[in-house]
Amino acid sequence: MITSRRGFLRLLGAGSTAGMAGHWSMVAASRVTAFEPSRQDDGFVRLNSNENAYGPSPRVKELIRSSGGSANRYPLRECRWLLERIAGVNHANPEQVLLGCGSTEILRMAAFAFLGGGKQLIQASPTFEAIEHYARSAGSEVISVRLTPAFAHDLDGMLAHAGASTTLVYICNPNNPTASLTPRKDIERFIGNLPASTFVIIDEAYHHYANQSGTYASFIDRPLDDERVIVTRTFSKVYGLAGLRLGYAVASPKVISQMQKFATEANINAIVTQAAAAALDDVDATDDFIQRNTNDRQEFFNQAMGRAVKPIDSHANFVMMNTFHPAEEVIEHFRKNNILIGHRSPPLDTHIRISLGGPEEMRSFWRAWDALPYPKHSMQH
Numbered sequence: 001m002i003t004s005r006r007g008f009l010r011l012l013g014a015g016s017t018a019g020m021a022g023h024w025s026m027v028a029a030s031r032v033t034a035f036e037p038s039r040q041d042d043g044f045v046r047l048n049s050n051e052n053a054y055g056p057s058p059r060v061k062e063l064i065r066s067s068g069g070s071a072n073r074y075p076l077r078e079c080r081w082l083l084e085r086i087a088g089v090n091h092a093n094p095e096q097v098l099l100g101c102g103s104t105e106i107l108r109m110a111a112f113a114f115l116g117g118g119k120q121l122i123q124a125s126p127t128f129e130a131i132e133h134y135a136r137s138a139g140s141e142v143i144s145v146r147l148t149p150a151f152a153h154d155l156d157g158m159l160a161h162a163g164a165s166t167t168l169v170y171i172c173n174p175n176n177p178t179a180s181l182t183p184r185k186d187i188e189r190f191i192g193n194l195p196a197s198t199f200v201i202i203d204e205a206y207h208h209y210a211n212q213s214g215t216y217a218s219f220i221d222r223p224l225d226d227e228r229v230i231v232t233r234t235f236s237k238v239y240g241l242a243g244l245r246l247g248y249a250v251a252s253p254k255v256i257s258q259m260q261k262f263a264t265e266a267n268i269n270a271i272v273t274q275a276a277a278a279a280l281d282d283v284d285a286t287d288d289f290i291q292r293n294t295n296d297r298q299e300f301f302n303q304a305m306g307r308a309v310k311p312i313d314s315h316a317n318f319v320m321m322n323t324f325h326p327a328e329e330v331i332e333h334f335r336k337n338n339i340l341i342g343h344r345s346p347p348l349d350t351h352i353r354i355s356l357g358g359p360e361e362m363r364s365f366w367r368a369w370d371a372l373p374y375p376k377h378s379m380q381h
């Protein structure tokens, strides 16, 4: 069984897709009419990939159903049209936008455009792992700097490592897996102090779940006048389209054309060009998803507090908390209870990451939590 997207990538790498194809086409066929959430295929409650437990919106689902007829065509014009639409929404020019097969593809393009032998990536630890994976594939060294005790990026620590060979820095804000924020003003100062040849990715995958405040402001909504900044976003989270694979970058035209050289030809599928545009139009649904997430997150904290457990303050659609017990054993306990939670996040070896699910899914989570065979008093901090 594949329990994570990392495992899925590994499986693809091992060339095992042929054997999976039969199983997946059966799964897909059973869903054609129902669009049931995928957790029901194997009985697992999926609290492991920070997806939108409710999405996509009914209007977007309807569009997905009706757009299958165009699947025989390469969606070249539709892609251009979507790119212009995304540029418009982000108050950018089309030359400043690059589409990817998920923002994961954008991260791969950035790694191959800006890294390579003798070049160095600096990132936080823990953070979202895709860029590290691609940096190493490109032959780069990766420097990982542990988050501060407040779970912000240790920007002074990262700056201390930045030198002539540092061509890329990755900042995930809000950060995955900790759901924590790094203050906007600190990031601005940090970028200003980096070597002139260092590019910076700001990964805003969880942007919609973070309240705009003095601490957080998107680098798309409030751009810096700095050609080295690349902001990434995804349709996999608030828009509920993880399965259709669409992400994008906003950056200077020069940076976009450098990254574009590493894009897969025709990387955007026909269905998502329609679905993404509908998702952007469906502003009420987006607001509703954000509100539901706020409620679900609050309920998670209420449940945690009721058990004298204090998770890390969350600005995303997932929560991380310390169990004071080896994370792999806790993860295995949940798996035995048919609940998938996030994988281990070293160096936070006793923390677990839980993606927020619907109310029933979260009741299952807390039932399994209450059945953990470890002394609960050691989990109270």
Ligand SMILES: Cc1ncc(COP(=O)(O)O)c(C=O)c1O
Pocket (backbone or CB within 6 Å): 049, 050, 101, 102, 103, 104, 105, 128, 172, 175, 176, 203, 205, 206, 233, 234, 235, 236, 242, 245, 246, 247
């Ligand atoms: C911080 C972050 N960035 C990027 C991604 C990749 O998302 P996708 O490739 O589905 O757009 C994820 C997925 O979980 C993520 O957590």
